[in-house]
Amino acid sequence: MxxxxxxxxxxxxxxxxxxxxxxxxxxxxxxxxxxxxxxxxxxxxxxxxxxxxxxxxxxxxxxxxxxxxxxxxxxxxxxxxxxxxxxxxxxxxxxxxxxxxxxxxxxxxxxxxxxxxxxxxxxxxxxxxxxxxxxxxxxxxxxxxxxxxxxxxxxxxxxxxxxxxxxxxxxxxxxxxxxxxxxxxxxxxxxxxxxxxxxxxxxxxxxxxxxxxxxxxxxxxxxxxxxxxxxxxxxxxxxxxxxxxxxxxxRQHSQYVPKKLTELNIGSVTESDDTAPSNHVDQTKTSDQVSEKADQASDASGKEGEARKCGYCVALYDFQAENAGELGFKEGQTLKLFDQIDENWYEGALEGPDGEQSGIFPTNYVRVTQAIPNQKTTSANGN
Known part of the structure; x- marks a missing residue:
């Protein structure tokens, strides 16, 4: 085989x-x-x-x-x-x-x-x-x-x-x-x-x-x-x-600006839900208040021949004017203080290239270096 x-x-x-x-x-x-x-x-x-x-x-x-x-x-x-x-x-x-x-x-x-x-x-x-x-x-x-x-x-x-x-x-x-x-x-x-x-x-x-x-x-x-x-x-x-x-x-970096709860349209904890106003009402009210304060500041600064005694303050932060009558400034600038409208707003002026400009600005954006004569400041930053 x-x-x-x-x-x-x-x-x-x-x-x-x-x-x-x-x-x-x-x-x-x-x-x-x-x-x-x-x-x-x-x-x-x-x-x-x-x-x-x-x-x-x-x-x-x-x-x-x-x-x-x-x-x-x-x-x-x-x-x-x-x-x-x-x-x-x-x-x-x-x-x-x-x-x-x-x-x-x-x-x-x-x-x-x-x-x-x-x-x-x-x-x-x-x-x-x-x-x-x-x-x-x-x-x-x-x-x-x-x-x-x-x-x-x-x-x-x-x-x-x-x-x-x-x-x-x-x-x-x-x-x-x-x-x-x-x-x-x-x-x-x-x-x-x-x-x-x-x-x-x-x-x-x-x-x-x-x-x-x-x-x-x-x-x-x-x-x-x-x-x-x-x-x-x-x-x-x-x-x-x-x-x-x-x-x-x-670049110039922006700094954080502390905000209060009232600026965020958050009602006080002491207010009841029934009495708390809506956001729309708060915004309208705030706008009216700013316009009213601006008118007051304009009327006061427009009086001719009246010598104004003033204090001074230094800007802690940049402030951008968003409404008519507000005064914007940069951190470190020195401003004049004419009046304190309420606990949140000052009236003052700032020397600029076009002359002196006046308006209102927040109290918590500045530090008072010389108090307004015959007036006691209430800002926490103004102590």
Missing amino acids: AFLPGLKKQLNKANQFMSEKIGGVEGTKLNEEFMEMERKTDLTAELVEELVTKTKEYLQPNPATRSKMMLNAKVAQNTRTRNYAQPEGMLGETILRIAHRFGEDSPYVRSLMETGESFKQMAEIKYALEDDVRQDFLDPLTQLQTKDLREVLFHRKKLQGRRLDFDCKKRRRANGANIVDDEMKIAEEKFEESFNAASQGMHNLLQNDVEQISQLVALVEALRDYYKSCGSILEGLADKLGALRDESAG
């Missing part, structure tokens, strides 16, 4: 293998040169396996995302998709999304926008790095794995089988078994053929160091270009942020 020679050969190899492992029988020893090439080939195979794995981990650190990409790649066959979210891109998108929600054009918001866009640019460069490393480094290593190394390992495995067959027949013949010369010669020739094929394959693999060094050069150059581009982006970003910082430092 046709399969009997093959079966007999497999039995011979199994017999010799067990004799060497258990019985202590020595097989044919290969030369030192072959064993050294074998050792270096095994190291090369281990190195390539680790390089491919660790380089992918370096480019795409998230293991969960890598697993998802591998699954998608199997479904989509050989189609390459950019579905790995780069950390730089995720950070940039987050900064931009929140910056837009501020809804204003300030140096800080512009700095956020510049930072977010820069990180998105670095993410795009990272994608380009992945493509370059895959094409010039990972693909050649994968080809080395799947072609050259696999072929060498195939010849080595075949050599091992033919050596076992040759040693088994040689041992059996030495023990008196009927092994004809032709059979021994065929086994020896096949053993020699596999030995040379395996040796030639390992020799060629180990002599191909120029190509392997070129692959390392491609990896290093891709990383150099990536970090150089990122460094250029970050340098430009640092310059822009520095300019925005200087712009922000040169």
